[in-house]
Amino acid sequence: MKRILVAYATMAGSTADVARTVGEEISKGGVQVDVLPLTQVKDLKGYDGVVVGGPMIMGWHRAARRFLRKNRLAFQRLPLAVFVLAMSLTQTGETSVGGVPVTVDEKLPKPPQKAGSLSFRERYARLSSYLKPILSATRPARPVSIGVFGGRLEYGRLKWWAVLFAMFVIQAPAGERRNWEAIRSWAAGLPAALRLEETKVEEL
Numbered sequence: 416m417k418r419i420l421v422a423y424a425t426m427a428g429s430t431a432d433v434a435r436t437v438g439e440e441i442s443k444g445g446v447q448v449d450v451l452p453l454t455q456v457k458d459l460k461g462y463d464g465v466v467v468g469g470p471m472i473m474g475w476h477r478a479a480r481r482f483l484r485k486n487r488l489a490f491q492r493l494p495l496a497v498f499v500l501a502m503s504l505t506q507t508g509e510t511s512v513g514g515v516p517v518t519v520d521e522k523l524p525k526p527p528q529k530a531g532s533l534s535f536r537e538r539y540a541r542l543s544s545y546l547k548p549i550l551s552a553t554r555p556a557r558p559v560s561i562g563v564f565g566g567r568l569e570y571g572r573l574k575w576w577a578v579l580f581a582m583f584v585i586q587a588p589a590g591e592r593r594n595w596e597a598i599r600s601w602a603a604g605l606p607a608a609l610r611l612e613e614t615k616v617e618e619l
């Protein structure tokens with residue numbers, strides 16, 4: 416039986432629920448799935464594919480980026496998919512970044528205030544500016560797929576500096592933006608994207 420690791424970083428817990436949902440969806444295809452916080456991942460031996468998830472926290476969660484960079488050589492032979500939670504995304508119509516197909520929760524992007532002249536915040540919240548640091552962390556390997564979904568922001572769970580950043584820099588209203596349908600639909604496509612349905616020659 417194929418084995419998949421779904422590993423995640425989180426600040427306030429919402430990414431953990433998404434990771435469990437992604438794991439649940441993948442396991443419907445008869446695949447064994449381990450869902451673990453990145454801090455509990457010892458190594459990648461024995462896995463046939465890896466999914467790494469993390470929220471945007473002033474850039475993609477630092478621990479998730481570090482994990483990708485540390486394992487970039489392994490990802491040259493081990494298929495990798497990535498998911499990102501965010502509360503703010505500028506609508507630009509991008510569907511891939513650096514040649515990697517990107518699935519975006521359609522409820523997340525907001526059109527810029529003035530088409531053709533993006534503000535600093537709108538430029539910061541473009542898909543390409545969120546994802547390029549992720550792609551440079553995995554280089555020369557590339558994820559087979561990236562999913563970008565709405566997250567959850569609850570000021571009561573955060574330290575004061577995090578509240579200030581979220582309110583004034585990303586200007587995201589607090590609330591629940593996780594779209595389970597979009598998350599499940601992306602995750603249902605992962606067994607194929609991670610090539611789990613291909614039979615290894617040695618298994619024949």
Ligand SMILES: Cc1cc2nc3c(=O)[nH]c(=O)nc-3n(C[C@H](O)[C@H](O)[C@H](O)COP(=O)(O)O)c2cc1C
Pocket residue numbers: 424425426427428429430431470471472473474500501502503504565566567568569573576577578580581585587
């Ligand atoms: C300090 C801080 C920084 C954030 N930075 C961004 C950001 O740059 N872009 C964005 O879209 N969302 C940003 N968010 C929203 C988070 O990505 C969102 O709330 C996510 O669901 C948090 O995941 P977690 O509950 O697993 O920590 C930020 C939230 C916090 C608290």
